[in-house]
Amino acid sequence: MSQKRKLLVHIDALYRSALYLTKNENSADDLVQETYLKAFKSLQDDKEIRNVKAWLFRILMNTFINKYRKDKREPSLVDFDSVEAFHESIQEEVVAPSILDGESVLETLVDDDIKMALKALPDDFRMVILLSTVEGFSYKEISKIVNCPVGTVMSRIYRGRKMLKEKLAGYAQKYGFK
Amino acid sequence: MNCNDVRKYLYAFLDDELDVEKNIEVLGHSNICCGCGRRMEKERLLQKRVRETVCEVKAPAYLEQMILKRTEEKPNFFISVVKKLMSERRLVSLAGIAAAIIMTVYFFAIPGNLKKDDFLYLAESKYHDYMMMPQLDLDIRSQDQEVIVEYLRKQTNSSIVLPEIRDNAKLIGAAMSEINGVKVSQVFYMHDGTPVSLMIICKPDSGSEDSKNVDFSGMKEILVDEKVVYYDDKGFCGHCKIMGWKEFGNEYVVVSKLNSDEMIKILKKA
Numbered sequence: 469m470s471q472k473r474k475l476l477v478h479i480d481a482l483y484r485s486a487l488y489l490t491k492n493e494n495s496a497d498d499l500v501q502e503t504y505l506k507a508f509k510s511l512q513d514d515k516e517i518r519n520v521k522a523w524l525f526r527i528l529m530n531t532f533i534n535k536y537r538k539d540k541r542e543p544s545l546v547d548f549d550s551v552e553a554f555h556e557s558i559q560e561e562v563v564a565p566s567i568l569d570g571e572s573v574l575e576t577l578v579d580d581d582i583k584m585a586l587k588a589l590p591d592d593f594r595m596v597i598l599l600s601t602v603e604g605f606s607y608k609e610i611s612k613i614v615n616c617p618v619g620t621v622m623s624r625i626y627r628g629r630k631m632l633k634e635k636l637a638g639y640a641q642k643y644g645f646k
Numbered sequence: 647m648n649c650n651d652v653r654k655y656l657y658a659f660l661d662d663e664l665d666v667e668k669n670i671e672v673l674g675h676s677n678i679c680c681g682c683g684r685r686m687e688k689e690r691l692l693q694k695r696v697r698e699t700v701c702e703v704k705a706p707a708y709l710e711q712m713i714l715k716r717t718e719e720k721p722n723f724f725i726s727v728v729k730k731l732m733s734e735r736r737l738v739s740l741a742g743i744a745a746a747i748i749m750t751v752y753f754f755a756i757p758g759n760l761k762k763d764d765f766l767y768l769a770e771s772k773y774h775d776y777m778m779m780p781q782l783d784l785d786i787r788s789q790d791q792e793v794i795v796e797y798l799r800k801q802t803n804s805s806i807v808l809p810e811i812r813d814n815a816k817l818i819g820a821a822m823s824e825i826n827g828v829k830v831s832q833v834f835y836m837h838d839g840t841p842v843s844l845m846i847i848c849k850p851d852s853g854s855e856d857s858k859n860v861d862f863s864g865m866k867e868i869l870v871d872e873k874v875v876y877y878d879d880k881g882f883c884g885h886c887k888i889m890g891w892k893e894f895g896n897e898y899v900v901v902s903k904l905n906s907d908e909m910i911k912i913l914k915k916a
Contacts (some may be wrong), residue, residue, distance in 0.1 A: 472717070474715070476710055479710055480703075480704050480705050481711075482705075483705035483709065484700050484701065484702070484703035484704075484705075487703055488700065489799065489861070497706070500709060501713050505713070508717050513720050574688065574691055574692060574695065577695075579699045582695055582696055583699060586696065586699075597696070598700065600661055601696050601697055602696065602700045602701065606661075606662075607661070607663050621657070625657055625661070629689075632696070
């Protein structure tokens, strides 16, 4: 198998992340193409790449941040005022069990609810959820991919999943769950 | 291990990030505690739903072909000209011009932009350590301003005068880091149970003598040209943000601070 083909086996994984990041099929196409063109260019340097998938995702995330966030003047960074301290949030959950804990609530939600909830997350949180929950990268790998400390990755995963549950709980209420 | 501990380790457990010992403890507790066991199962189910939903997406068939086709494309005219220029004797003079441009851009345009990101990461990293532990990893712990100032002087070759702070805030220590050869000291205060840091960044070209005098004594807010500066109203993860940014003759930069307006709240009015 040629080197290019070896990289292209990850095209589905890269595309689905690109689609959820850009929320637009054309932009996802562009992002994946750009990622591969950069990757192929790097291959010419004969550098040894140990973790090909993580390396490709790093290129994808960097390209997304540099290109798409610049285009949008970085609007997707988390609004400081809407996010309380990480520590406080753990305490909150103790007293506020989620509606999703109820019987058959999760089963009632349709895939579109999950897609909508994911897409509604701020970029930083959506990124780490895609990388951890969907692609199964370790926290250490994610920290290298998104270029931030492991502690930040853990915090974003925690907050991201909490936000996701809150959004899904909102959808569940529409189905009559209380 | 109790329910709170399990809640704390829940995601790390589900993501297979715990060490064996903690893993066994979490498993042990969730086996005997119905509430935690159920919560864990629900969480696992939710992650599975998310994974399955996202994984339904496949790359369109044309995309792979399109990528391969683009890699085989011939470079355009501009690239060909550049390559030709680079391959001839003009290379040396071109390299000289390029180096001059890079140096100019580096010294007059890029440093601030690049370092802001680096410094934010640094600030965020310390702050998250506090959130996760919760404990600040400080190189020196002292409430004595003179001790901290002396420590900073030794580390950075700079004479630093720390700002006056209100009585409800207290100095707790300092930590040193280095980003691309630039020394960064973070002086930490505690205010209302929240760590607040003042970052002092010193350029690496300091001589053996005190080459700088960084004076915060009259500081109420971060001022640039007599105006309060807010670099951004949001941070990388929501926990941190730069409150102000100032360069003094390209010698050092002052950044302040992390959480909300804490830095301003603790400063005494001059």
